[in-house]
Amino acid sequence: AQSVTQLGSHVSVSEGALVLLRCNYSSSVPPYLFWYVQYPNQGLQLLLKYTTGATLVKGINGFEAEFKKSETSFHLTKPSAHMSDAAEYFCAVRDQGGKLIFGQGTELSVKP
Amino acid sequence: DAEITQSPRHKITETGRQVTLACHQTWNHNNMFWYRQDLGHGLRLIHYSYGVQDTNKGEVSDGYSVSRSNTEDLPLTLESAASSQTSVYFCASSPGQPADEQYFGPGTRLTVT
Helix, strand or coil, X not given: CCEEEEECCEEEEECCCCEEEEEEEECCCCCCEEEEEECCCCCEEEEEEECCCCCEEECHHHCEEEEXXXXXXXXXXXXXXXXXXXXXXXXXXXXXXXXXXXXXXXXXXXXX | CCCEXXXXXXXXXXXXXXXXXXXXXXXXCCEEEEEEEECCCEEEEEEEEEECCEEEECCCCCCEEECCCCCCECCEEECCCCHHHCEEEEEEEECCCCXXXXXXXXXXXXXXX
């Protein structure tokens, strides 16, 4: 069975600092992996996804993630945080039935 | 533009009442999903559908039901609302291919008093 673990329910960074949100997955088949962002009082919006091919995936708003099979990880990064990046971030893995299995979420705070 | 909508956006109801939350998508997606979001639990799958007349139970389906009579709609019904069902509910849809992401609605905040 597939599962997702996001390390750290809350991460705080200063504006301009590196953002690193950690995600580890468990999957019995080659995984399809997703990062979503949720701004306050809104639905989830896709940031990026990994399906096959290049292991470094670029998404919207300057975010990227690297699929590392040996480490079963799919960490999300952004070189320089902006105040507008403050939101909750969810990592997800697609299971064999087509459903998404979500992590618990990581709330990102950005300090001026 | 194609979209996914949910109604109502906010609902307050009393314990024991039947409540139906609407979800409508205009993408003609085969797959539709209902989640609830609670602090500390992330998103948990309630029910899902892979097409008309198809419905399946998710992780937390007790007390909820869905029906899929057309491609566009997947209403979620709480048969007898309980305080434990106070939550934010999200509907999502996807075309159905393995690499496809899910597209989420704006959510419905339900309070059961």
